[in-house]
Amino acid sequence: MATSQLRDVQDRLRALIADPATLAGPLSELEERVAALPIRGDARLSAAERVRIYAGMYAVRMRDALVHDCPALRAALGEEGFDDLARRYVLSYPSDRPSLRDLGRHLPGFLAHHHDRRPSWLAELAQLEWALVEAFDALDQPLLDRPRLAALAAEEWPALLVEPVRSLRLLACTAPVDSVRERLLAQQPAGDVPAESVLLRVWRQDLVVYVRRVAVPEMAALRWLWHGATFAELCDWLAERAAPGEDVTPTAARLLESWIDDGLLVAH
Amino acid sequence: MARYENLGFGIGLRAGHFGSLLEHGTRADWLEAISENFMIAGGRPLHVLEHVRRDKPLVLHGVSLSIGGTDPLDESYLRELRTLADRVEPVWVSDHLCWTGRDAHQLHDLLPLPWTEELLDHLAPRIARVQDVLGRRLVLENVSSYLAFEGEMTEWQFLAELVRRCGCDLLLDVNNVHVSAHNHGFDSRRYIDAIPGEHVAQIHLAGHSDHGTHLLDSHDAPIAEAVLELYRYAIARLGPVSTLVEWDGDVPPLHVVEEEALRARRAVDGAQSSPGSRRGDVAAA
Numbered sequence: 042m043a044t045s046q047l048r049d050v051q052d053r054l055r056a057l058i059a060d061p062a063t064l065a066g067p068l069s070e071l072e073e074r075v076a077a078l079p080i081r082g083d084a085r086l087s088a089a090e091r092v093r094i095y096a097g098m099y100a101v102r103m104r105d106a107l108v109h110d111c112p113a114l115r116a117a118l119g120e121e122g123f124d125d126l127a128r129r130y131v132l133s134y135p136s137d138r139p140s141l142r143d144l145g146r147h148l149p150g151f152l153a154h155h156h157d158r159r160p161s162w163l164a165e166l167a168q169l170e171w172a173l174v175e176a177f178d179a180l181d182q183p184l185l186d187r188p189r190l191a192a193l194a195a196e197e198w199p200a201l202l203v204e205p206v207r208s209l210r211l212l213a214c215t216a217p218v219d220s221v222r223e224r225l226l227a228q229q230p231a232g233d234v235p236a237e238s239v240l241l242r243v244w245r246q247d248l249v250v251y252v253r254r255v256a257v258p259e260m261a262a263l264r265w266l267w268h269g270a271t272f273a274e275l276c277d278w279l280a281e282r283a284a285p286g287e288d289v290t291p292t293a294a295r296l297l298e299s300w301i302d303d304g305l306l307v308a309h
Numbered sequence: 310m311a312r313y314e315n316l317g318f319g320i321g322l323r324a325g326h327f328g329s330l331l332e333h334g335t336r337a338d339w340l341e342a343i344s345e346n347f348m349i350a351g352g353r354p355l356h357v358l359e360h361v362r363r364d365k366p367l368v369l370h371g372v373s374l375s376i377g378g379t380d381p382l383d384e385s386y387l388r389e390l391r392t393l394a395d396r397v398e399p400v401w402v403s404d405h406l407c408w409t410g411r412d413a414h415q416l417h418d419l420l421p422l423p424w425t426e427e428l429l430d431h432l433a434p435r436i437a438r439v440q441d442v443l444g445r446r447l448v449l450e451n452v453s454s455y456l457a458f459e460g461e462m463t464e465w466q467f468l469a470e471l472v473r474r475c476g477c478d479l480l481l482d483v484n485n486v487h488v489s490a491h492n493h494g495f496d497s498r499r500y501i502d503a504i505p506g507e508h509v510a511q512i513h514l515a516g517h518s519d520h521g522t523h524l525l526d527s528h529d530a531p532i533a534e535a536v537l538e539l540y541r542y543a544i545a546r547l548g549p550v551s552t553l554v555e556w557d558g559d560v561p562p563l564h565v566v567e568e569e570a571l572r573a574r575r576a577v578d579g580a581q582s583s584p585g586s587r588r589g590d591v592a593a594a
Contacts (some may be wrong), residue, residue, distance in 0.1 A: 042423045042457070044431050048379035048411075050458075054420065055411040079423070079459045083494070086522050091456035094523065095418060102417055136415040139373035139386050140345040181351030207350070248353040 063096040103131045104139040150154040162216035172210035172243040179208035185306040204269030208245040246304035312419040316551035317574035319568040329563040344371040371404035377422040378408040403448035423458035424467035436475040450480035453488040453526035465503035472508040488524040506547040515555040529558030537576045544577045
């Protein structure tokens with residue numbers, strides 16, 4: 042079998058394995074499609090039945106990868122609902138990376154645009170679960186700590202670089218999906234989910250991933266700081282949003298200390 | 310000439326055991342990590358990997374190289390694998406003799422290949438490129454299969470030619486030999502007899518499941534007695550070889566997997582010598 046023929050065989054097999062019809066359709070139709078491939082069948086299993094084994098494993102593997110990353114979403118949708126979602130999602134977004142870890146990265150967007158009759162907070166729940174995945178294995182970085190802050194001379198403060206860690210994810214949700222997630226993971230029903238603006242930050246500290254609600258000013262400051270800024274620039278930014286004449290330095294220092302205690306800032 | 314050290318009896322490094330490993334370590338002689346699970350920027354998995362590496366020998370075992378694929382090799386994947394290998398200094402790096410996807414669509418399965426002369430010609434430059442990037446010999450595992458292509462040679466004949474012509478080495482998965490022999494109706498001992506023993510870096514053992522029409526390499530059960538028997542046969546022929554137990558589905562507590570590695574040790578007690586002993590010479594890359 043020349044490489045060009047091998048490529049054709051792999052193309053056809055890939056299509057068969059990823060096609061839900063390989064599992065759900067009549068065996069006779071599958072046998073017609075498989076007949077073009079140089080696969081050996083025998084009395085125990087025909088060539089088509091052998092292809093079906095791989096198709097079955099593919100469907101389970103994709104579903105299981107998504108269940109692993111989105112356990113609350115699965116609890117919300119139920120087994121049948123989630124399996125249906127996984128099937129449709131993988132058809133739209135088949136894995137294109139070496140690790141299954143990345144399979145679900147389009148799932149929040151897919152849910153947002155294909156929500157059918159499902160409640161809109163499901164997409165936000167998926168977004169939260171994916172933020173947890175991303176924070177879990179984000180880059181390790183040296184952290185700014187209080188001793189380092191204490192060692193700063195007064196004249197060094199303005200130039201201090203304030204930059205969030207790469208694990209930080211900021212989510213603006215229209216429903217309290219953090220508490221919904223906790224209920225679902227505790228095997229309780231989601232219940233009636235109210236419309237409520239909830240701002241969340243997700244980040245990793247000491248190898249543990251956390252979710253916390255934040256107030257509007259802190260969310261705005263973290264968004265503005267996304268690529269880093271000096272402490273002086275942070276004070277200026279706060280001053281632009283403060284009452285005339287208000288000294289924003291204590292506010293900036295308080296924010297800085299709380300972020301440092303949460304392991305949220307990178308040391309430079 | 311390089312020599313493969315007998316590392317003894319190891320287990321696969323799995324996320325469900327991270328806590329136990331950090332707290333108590335392991336009774337296993339060595340560990341095998343799935344490369345792709347650690348080709349990440351940071352966080353707990355890498356922390357655990359570096360922790361266990363300090364105490365035990367470690368090898369990297371990939372599942373997405375797709376050495377038999379017809380897409381070009383993924384150079385960024387190879388560079389990331391090299392970065393990981395430089396970071397943890399594995400005793401060796403292995404993957405599978407298979408293809409895993411086509412046209413950038415990853416199926417995340419270890420799919421079988423047709424055993425032909427043309428495939429050897431296709432594999433030779435790809436293996437050379439991988440070994441060049443990694444700076445080490447590539448160890449390739451025989452996969453279990455549920456379908457076979459019309460080919461020119463048997464799988465075992467192909468493996469012998471592969472190491473001769475492509476300069477790689479082998480990870481002999483004894484459970485996969487047993488599963489494929491059942492599914493395709495060949496003699497598993499004939500397969501073992503034909504393996505070029507001096508090129509075998511490692512052996513895999515695992516559990517499988519019986520689906521009536523076929524055996525499935527499910528890695529979710531203890532090693533079957535028939536597989537242990539074939540393993541005894543392989544060790545009697547090959548001599549001591551680093552042996553690892555894989556368990557990936559319904560993963561039990563760490564001590565259960567460790568006990569399975571001890572069960573493998575007891576199965577070849579006397580034939581398999583202690584960790585640290587050395588075995589046959591193989592040509593260095």
